[in-house]
Amino acid sequence: MDNKKTSGGGIQPSPERPTLKTIAFMTGLGITTVSRALKDAPDIGAETKERVRMVARQLGYQPNRAGVRLRTGKTNVIALVLSIDEEIMGFTSHMVFGISEVLAGTQYHLVITPHSHSKDPLVPVRYILDTGSADGVIISRTEPDDPRVELMHQRGMPFATHGRTNMGISHPFHDFDNEAFAREAVRALVAKGRRRIALLQPPGKLNYYLHTQIGFQTGLREYQAQEVPLRASTDTTLAEIKDTVEALMRSPHAPDGIVCSSSAGAIAVNAGIEAAGFHLGHDIDMVAKQSTDVLSWIRPEIIAIHEDFRHAGRELGKAVIARIDGIEPELLQSISSPIWPKG
Amino acid sequence: MDNKKTSGGGIQPSPERPTLKTIAFMTGLGITTVSRALKDAPDIGAETKERVRMVARQLGYQPNRAGVRLRTGKTNVIALVLSIDEEIMGFTSHMVFGISEVLAGTQYHLVITPHSHSKDPLVPVRYILDTGSADGVIISRTEPDDPRVELMHQRGMPFATHGRTNMGISHPFHDFDNEAFAREAVRALVAKGRRRIALLQPPGKLNYYLHTQIGFQTGLREYQAQEVPLRASTDTTLAEIKDTVEALMRSPHAPDGIVCSSSAGAIAVNAGIEAAGFHLGHDIDMVAKQSTDVLSWIRPEIIAIHEDFRHAGRELGKAVIARIDGIEPELLQSISSPIWPKG
DNA sequence: CTTTTCTACTGTATCGTTACAGATTTCCGC
């Protein structure tokens, strides 16, 4: 046996990776036959298929991705376009885990395509389209009228979005029911005797801002509560949120209930409330979304609604694959309901 | 044999994505010449190179990855092996963002290779090696004697680890100085007059458990404090941590200081302390690591040390690329120091 | 004026796969 040194850079060849040629040689068949046998083509004999499959399994044959990709154009890649800007609580990782979970059972690899949401959001999508580097794309931070959706739709690239759009294009998506969340949040606060309610809302250009607003307004109307305006969003820095809330609490318009669209925001809001000398559960109540159950640990008084990002990841992964397989987009749209704490 | 079309003759420019052939046609050169010109090979004329580069830029030429990969074996992929098991605070995403940031300026794509840390950790690494699906690998949750490191080293696969190993193999890594963290944490607690100190430690099989332990023990000795044993680790569920801490606080051996190796753990520890009727900053002090500044928002009394995972991601990305380029591993090892709050 | 050397460029084979157009054998029906 020859002793190879492992040194800088080069990968040592595995004990020679098997190709179709290897199997062809071992079975005495042609390369084409082997290829077709492994795809279960109708013009290959049953016994031959069996033999080929046995040898392939035995050798641990895995098709060479570069070969397939070059010949067929199929990349076997799903691209996840991610904003790499600051994120306080890492819900992104849960989504990545969910997608990974689904892709693990398939031939697809997950490629992270980063971008900064201060830059042109079309850049990463255009890159993927122009270089043909993925069979399907998942995007988040969806806007009501999203140019990325427009572009991918137009170019026929299968994709799924985290969050709906509102542009007359039917496409796969998964969304959290922010409308129900906000509406029910108001209801829960009113049930606790609260009537003057503030909302820490999502950034205005994202789609779920709209749903949150609609739900909130509906809730106010339906359960007869009043809105107390809060000049901050979940994209505002925590320090600013805290200061704004503190000032609001000290003002004559202080709310007695508050709805928070993010858990990081909820923490800052709570800090503002306490800085003003008030206490959750006593002077004021809060309903907040959370992706992990930290909030409940921090302040059990917070009514914490769970948004399951791992589930969202799974749904998005499944949807984009199904879309690649030609399933109609209308069948690949799902909305998950807020999960309320027991009792 | 048939006369094939040659570069001088009848090649039609593709209306699709440009290839070397397109550029060859437009410049009137051979495909090989174009390829070599774009690589700045020494045997191509300066003026020719200039012309080729101009046309390539103009067409927005990007080499076809499948072509390169098939011919050269170079994948231009960095694989990040990630545990997809529950993670409370999402530090993983920060690491992903850091790596992405570095790779964005290169030809490398980032592929997420998931695995469950309850399963054999070698599976994803073996898959990458056997299918040759990456040029470099980044792994986390490094163990003192890590079989993945052993395997990749042996097969000559460039890699970088988050966390050191202790197995006589020199390889790129980035690590947080957990020893300094634990030692200084004890010091900070002693400075506050605390003497009976407990440690919420990392899971025993991971490498940084050792460093944390050494630092902690050194601190105890150096600053004359006593260890109060705590039967839990950061991998224990939050509910269990809380119960354990609560019981400990009620016992005659209650600590008056505690060091936490994770922020999620710190939240549970705090819950336990409060459940037992004690208060941070009054009866007991806590030093804890955090990857985002949530802890400080939740309980400003917690002395929160910042561990920068985005920075770690950047370092790991740079290290693995440098290793692929043949830089010696000894030059690709970095340790980042705990960042203490001001004052 | 020939030979050698050098510069600048090019054709061919190849990586592993699949589409496509045969090719061979078997098995019918009549």
Place this chain on the structure above:
DNA sequence: GCGGAAATCTGTAACGATACAGTAGAAAAG
């Protein structure tokens, strides 16, 4: 026995890139 269909299998040519072994022409050497 024969035409023809069915059932199986196979060779060749790509996909886009690069390694390698050239070649043509000019310049330098003799």
